[in-house]
Amino acid sequence: MKKYLKPGVFILCSIPFLIILYKIFLNNLGPEPVKEITHFTGEWTLIFICLTLLMSPLKRFTKLSVWISFRRTLGLFVFFYATLHLLTYVGLDYRFSWSPILDDVVKKKYIFIGFAAWLLLLPLAITSSQKMVLLLKNNWKKLHRLIYVIAIFGSLHYIWLSKTIFFRPLVYLIIILVLLALRIKIKKRIINYG
Numbered sequence: 565m566k567k568y569l570k571p572g573v574f575i576l577c578s579i580p581f582l583i584i585l586y587k588i589f590l591n592n593l594g595p596e597p598v599k600e601i602t603h604f605t606g607e608w609t610l611i612f613i614c615l616t617l618l619m620s621p622l623k624r625f626t627k628l629s630v631w632i633s634f635r636r637t638l639g640l641f642v643f644f645y646a647t648l649h650l651l652t653y654v655g656l657d658y659r660f661s662w663s664p665i666l667d668d669v670v671k672k673k674y675i676f677i678g679f680a681a682w683l684l685l686l687p688l689a690i691t692s693s694q695k696m697v698l699l700l701k702n703n704w705k706k707l708h709r710l711i712y713v714i715a716i717f718g719s720l721h722y723i724w725l726s727k728t729i730f731f732r733p734l735v736y737l738i739i740i741l742v743l744l745a746l747r748i749k750i751k752k753r754i755i756n757y758g
Contacts, residue, residue, distance in 0.1 A: 573634050577641040580608045598656045605649035610736050612642040613715045617743040636692055643689040650682050674724035681717035684710050715740045
């Protein structure tokens, strides 16, 4: 069953990419195509961060370990959509003009924190294979806890980017905070009165 589910998850994760490709080829991106691609890929990055964080709580509440087998695929799609998001900004918006890009990174806090989130994603993507899990042992888990920081950075990037409408970015922040809170294992204390 699991061997059919994993390819299914991969196909589902690819759908947003196929949608944006479809819109590009049909020239159906609206009056600001670069802005549309940037927002689309950025929002899907956040969605995949939320889905990745959801796997452990789902395992805990359903008592099914199958959810954990999807986490790596979802995590790699976080990196994929985050990279598309970054490449849209660097390549389409600024046409690889590094001086104004570096100026933005230094002066605009939403660019700085977004870039920092992508940099933190790099080691997670590089060490996502089973070979790296065996090689890094306990350090692998410690390294991959960076996803918690990345999730917060990603939601702050969206909040600071939105100058007027805060509701949607705040929804993502609340979802992320709830998912992080669900990961905290509450230890029940047994009080012996006898």
